Ligand SMILES: NC(=O)C1=CN([C@@H]2O[C@H](COP(=O)(O)OP(=O)(O)OC[C@H]3O[C@@H](n4cnc5c(N)ncnc54)[C@H](OP(=O)(O)O)[C@@H]3O)[C@@H](O)[C@H]2O)C=CC1
């Protein structure tokens with residue numbers, strides 16, 4: 001008999017009760033109590049699931065999806081369709097409340113899921129974990145009111161900045177949940193995996209900050225690049241702006257052109273600087289300009305850096321190779337190969353490479369992700385897998401769609 005062993009209780013209790021019948025109600029309640037105390041590890045014994053029964057055990061973790069009618073919400077639904085353990089029991093929408101997922105997103109018509117309801121009508125008693133795919137601002141108000149028994153991955157920016165006054169300055173609004181902010185763990189998976197394991201609330205990184213920090217953090221930590229002269233030129237597909245109608249995102253405004261926006265004041269600047277300053281152990285600033293590209297998905301960050309004295313491009317390459325050699329989703333390409341957004345479409349990969357500039361001492365780093373996957377819902381799922389003790393790649397083993 002081949003068996004899978006799991007140690008997390010938050011996803012075993014529904015399964016054990018419903019499918020196995022091996023466990024008494026008393027035990028179930030005892031475990032539930034344990035879960036409410038916030039631990040995710042069975043203290044004494046683990047659960048053996050036979051292959052056949054693992055099939056029956058499908059969807060044992062009950063997922064609440066807030067903001068299911070948006071782009072990142074739809075992407076969570078798409079990814080969870082192939083997740084053997086996470087099943088959606090609650091879905092919310094705002095304007096689209098009352099509709100089915102298939103009517104809002106016909107590509108998801110095959111998914112047999114609950115009707116989307118307004119979040120104010122949501123009952124969380126049948127939910128173990130939440131993906132929160134709501135706009136910033138609204139997110140804090142809603143997460144503040146959620147039961148503390150829930151594991152939460154928040155895709156918005158509301159809990160990413162440790163410094164509340166920085167949040168208020170860059171987001172132009174007050175923060176109403178500073179206590180939750182203190183508890184939140186920043187979810188840049190490959191860098192902060194150990195912290196994520198024990199988190200209850202994960203602040204999933206922004207898409208630009210993901211594509212930028214993944215290559216830069218290991219290089220900064222290893223003192224291979226000068227922290228004072230980092231220039232980031234980044235480009236995003238339009239889905240990065242969400243599904244809500246905006247004049248700036250009309251086809252006629254986007255097609256056949258490219259434009260820079262948020263010049264010197266994009267909201268992701270403090271998030272990028274927070275992560276890179278942590279890596280440098282000192283306050284670091286960057287020049288960052290995002291651009292909107294006439295494409296639906298995808299993000300490229302082209303990063304210009306000055307290498308530390310005596311450092312070569314080979315040193316940068318080797319450092320990234322060492323840092324990510326065991327990572328499933330972050331890949332350094334072969335020398336000289338240029339990463340393209342086409343190479344990551346629909347997948348959770350971040351591809352990167354480093355190139356020598358023609359100006360001695362300088363290097364150019366290129367990193368690409370799919371903004372909706374590694375930049376949002378994919379990384380969110382990777383994080384929840386970790387928080388609940390599942391293999392991190394569960395539900396994420398998609399090869400990119402190419403061409
Ligand atoms: N798109 C991307 O690439 C990325 C997005 N993010 C962040 O993820 C979050 C979701 O983004 P995305 O899916 O693109 O956004 P969308 O605009 O596509 O979706 C927003 C969702 O939130 C719901 N909603 C809007 N206002 C309210 C409200 N007042 N109360 C309750 N629900 C509300 C919408 O419901 P309805 O449609 O029914 O009105 C919809 O389901 C945002 O914070 C975004 O910044 C992070 C990384 C990347």
Ligand SMILES: CC(=O)N[C@@H](CCC(=O)OP(=O)(O)O)C(=O)O
Pocket residue numbers: 136155156157205206207208236237238239240241242267268290292
């Ligand atoms: C193309 C586009 O508009 N992209 C969004 C970034 C999406 C994202 O990651 O936003 P959050 O930080 O709010 O989660 C923007 O620039 O505002």
